[in-house]
Amino acid sequence: MPLIAIEGLHKRFGSNEVLKGIDLGIEAGEVVAIIGKSGSGKSTLLRCMNGLEAYQAGKITVEGTPVTQDETDLRHLRLRVGMIFQQFNLFPHLTAGRNVMLAPMIVKGTAEAEARTIAAKVLERVGLGQKFDAFPDQLSGGQQQRVAIARALAMEPRALLCDEITSALDPELVNEVLQVVKGLAQDGMTLAMVTHEMRFARDVCDRVIFMHLGKVHEIGPPSEVFSNPRTPELQQFLGQLH
Amino acid sequence: MAYQFDFVDVFKYTDVLAKGIAFTVTLIGVGGTLGIAVGIFGAWARGYSRMKWLDWTVGAYVELVRNTPFLIQLFFIFFGLPSLGVKLTELQAALIAMVFNLGAYSTEIIRAGIEAVPRGQLEAGASLAMSRLQVFKHVVLRPALQKIWPALTSQLVIVMFGSAVCSQIAVEELTFAANFIQSRNFRAFEVYFIATGLYLVLAILLRQGMRGLGNWLVFGRRSP
Numbered sequence: 178m179p180l181i182a183i184e185g186l187h188k189r190f191g192s193n194e195v196l197k198g199i200d201l202g203i204e205a206g207e208v209v210a211i212i213g214k215s216g217s218g219k220s221t222l223l224r225c226m227n228g229l230e231a232y233q234a235g236k237i238t239v240e241g242t243p244v245t246q247d248e249t250d251l252r253h254l255r256l257r258v259g260m261i262f263q264q265f266n267l268f269p270h271l272t273a274g275r276n277v278m279l280a281p282m283i284v285k286g287t288a289e290a291e292a293r294t295i296a297a298k299v300l301e302r303v304g305l306g307q308k309f310d311a312f313p314d315q316l317s318g319g320q321q322q323r324v325a326i327a328r329a330l331a332m333e334p335r336a337l338l339c340d341e342i343t344s345a346l347d348p349e350l351v352n353e354v355l356q357v358v359k360g361l362a363q364d365g366m367t368l369a370m371v372t373h374e375m376r377f378a379r380d381v382c383d384r385v386i387f388m389h390l391g392k393v394h395e396i397g398p399p400s401e402v403f404s405n406p407r408t409p410e411l412q413q414f415l416g417q418l419h
Numbered sequence: 420m421a422y423q424f425d426f427v428d429v430f431k432y433t434d435v436l437a438k439g440i441a442f443t444v445t446l447i448g449v450g451g452t453l454g455i456a457v458g459i460f461g462a463w464a465r466g467y468s469r470m471k472w473l474d475w476t477v478g479a480y481v482e483l484v485r486n487t488p489f490l491i492q493l494f495f496i497f498f499g500l501p502s503l504g505v506k507l508t509e510l511q512a513a514l515i516a517m518v519f520n521l522g523a524y525s526t527e528i529i530r531a532g533i534e535a536v537p538r539g540q541l542e543a544g545a546s547l548a549m550s551r552l553q554v555f556k557h558v559v560l561r562p563a564l565q566k567i568w569p570a571l572t573s574q575l576v577i578v579m580f581g582s583a584v585c586s587q588i589a590v591e592e593l594t595f596a597a598n599f600i601q602s603r604n605f606r607a608f609e610v611y612f613i614a615t616g617l618y619l620v621l622a623i624l625l626r627q628g629m630r631g632l633g634n635w636l637v638f639g640r641r642s643p
């Protein structure tokens with residue numbers, strides 16, 4: 178049984194059908210890259226996986242538990258599946274350390290001292306041990322995104338969903354974030370990441386999913402998908418990148 | 420013969436003025452604090468509660484207050500409610516009217532601040548397994564208040580000036596005091612000149628106070 182199992186997923190915004198029947202399983206410890214043109218439904222797929230979007234048909238389960246829109250179920254789900262966004266979304270009124278401490282304290286009831294220890298540890302893990310007391314606007318984009326990763330890690334999720342987490346960064350800052358993600362992958366974290374970093378996908382991911390017009394158009398190990406694209410759509414997509 | 424100014428005639432009534440200031444400060448202090456609390460609740464109810472009836476009720480309340488004169492609200496509470504068996508002292512009625520009035524205006528002001536908080540912040544909170552109420556309390560409220568703090572301050576000053584209307588039900592606030600002194604010594608110019616000056620000082624102090632409070636509670640970069 179995959180950690181995240183998706184069957185026949187359909188999602189519409191009004192009359193615009195964005196996901197047209199997705200079947201996908203992500204195993205524990207697996208690192209999956211989701212690639213595809215803008216508008217192909219990559220973000221929507223990730224957002225459905227942690228309940229930020231409701232869906233009309235199909236089924237998503239995480240560790241066997243269905244993803245619904247019931248608030249209690251959602252919170253239970255999100256304890257196991259974290260998400261990192263393109264825009265970092267740090268809480269601007271809190272320090273880096275407090276950004277990380279907040280959810281463990283109010284969601285899990287972790288005592289402040291322990292939350293502080295956890296925050297220091299995860300910030301260290303993303304290379305920002307020194308930035309505990311810095312406010313988001315005092316950090317570079319790359320540092321902010323690493324704090325966002327630390328913030329998600331502090332909840333000890335089983336899987337992380339990453340939606341173009343380096344797309345808002347200046348090119349020279351992309352690598353520091355990817356290095357952190359690579360570290361997580363090596364530590365066995367389950368990752369589903371929408372990305373345009375093809376080299377990263379090739380080097381780090383176990384499988385690559387090419388989305389096209391709301392469907393999983395091609396799927397396979399990076400060696401196959403990148404070296405041997407079977408469909409003209411993927412060939413064209415990869416061709417545009419070079 | 421030119422009018423002879425005589426301020427000494429007013430200073431005889433310093434105790435009346437002092438009492439007036441005390442009442443005005445009470446009205447704006449208590450009314451302001453509770454009014455803003457109502458505003459925070461109202462903003463939550465309208466934007467976050469997901470309870471249709473509550474959203475609707477608060478919406479109706481806001482429209483009622485914003486589309487009727489404060490004086491009539493005050494008269495209704497003081498003169499009207501006793502018919503329903505609710506008897507209030509002048510001060511109680513005035514405070515309720517102030518809270519009722521400011522609550523509605525600050526509901527709308529705070530709601531605007533809440534709507535200005537980027538959606539991504541809310542989603543980040545939600546994706547960390549926070550409940551909607553936790554997101555509101557810990558993620559949304561402070562940045563929202565930061566955005567609208569100047570507008571809220573202005574509204575408080577307006578409401579403080581509005582408190583002058585409470586003299587109409589014999590709450591002995593500053594305007595009441597001025598009217599009272601003027602009716603005794605007929606020194607209208609002097610009395611209202613001084614009253615104007617006192618309101619000016621109170622307004623400046625209120626703005627300063629709100630700045631201090633804001634720096635401490637809302638903008639404060641405390642790291643705890």
Ligand SMILES: Nc1ncnc2c1ncn2[C@@H]1O[C@H](COP(=O)(O)OP(=O)(O)O)[C@@H](O)[C@H]1O
Binds near residue numbers: 195213214
């Ligand atoms: N909240 C929304 N409301 C309406 N349409 C949306 C919304 N979010 C995304 N869409 C539409 O869904 C389609 C897929 O979007 P998205 O999942 O963001 O694609 P991708 O991440 O692959 O670029 C697009 O056509 C987009 O306009």
Ligand SMILES: [Mg+2]
Binds near residue numbers: 219220
């Ligand atoms: Mg997207």
